[in-house]
Amino acid sequence: MRGRSTERERIGRLLADGRRGNSGALLVHGEAGIGKSALLDWAAGQAQGARVLRVEGIESEMELAYGGLHQLFLPVLELVDGLPPAQAPALRAVFGLTADGVRDGFIVGLAVLTMLSEAAADGPLLCLVDDAQWVDQPSVDMLTFAARRLRAEGVVMLFAVRDGPRAPL
Structure with a gap:
């Protein structure tokens, strides 16, 4: 990881903050092949004691x-059952677990925020979004909605996106 000391230091601080119960988010961007995915892999390796969702x-x-949200939350899908009454049905609809359609993006965003918070209930959570330019826009919208509202949940979100016309963030 030559030439990435600044990014590693910043990610290290975010991970340390997450262990103390603080939340934060970081966007890593650049051209294809400059090591954004390697940086996210490095972060996952540094996240001792943290749950990692990717x-x-x-x-x-x-x-x-919502394919991206499904991929991210698949390992913790059981947490949907503990969501507040308005949020649980919204996320079940997003994941195709009911015949209901997705009605309210705000409620889905709140459900994503609550899912992240619940996934971090027993310790810090590292949420990695790699190649965000290829993640479906509704998932990106909900993840950035949540990232802007995180405060003291112990959730660290890292987004990697390729510079260019399809950069969704």
Whole structure:
């Protein structure tokens, strides 16, 4: 990881803050092949004691609404049952667990925020969003909604995105 000391230091501070119960988010961007994914891998390796959830954008899936959220939350899907009454049905609809359609993006955003908070209930959470330019836009919208509202949940969110016309953040 030559030439990435500034980014590693910043991520290290975020992870330390997360262990203390503080939340934060960071966007890493740049051209293809400069090591953004390697930096996220490094962060996952430094996240001792933290739960790590990850979504990796894939160009062929970017038109599948909420596919990124599904990939991210699949390991903790059981947490949906503990969401507040308005949020649980909204996230079940997003994940196709009911026949209901997605009605209110604000409620879905709140459900994502609550899911992240609940996933961090037993300790810090590192949420990695790699190749965000290939993650479906509704998932990116909900994750950035949540990232802007995190405060003291112990959630660290790292986004990696390729510079260019499809940069969603």
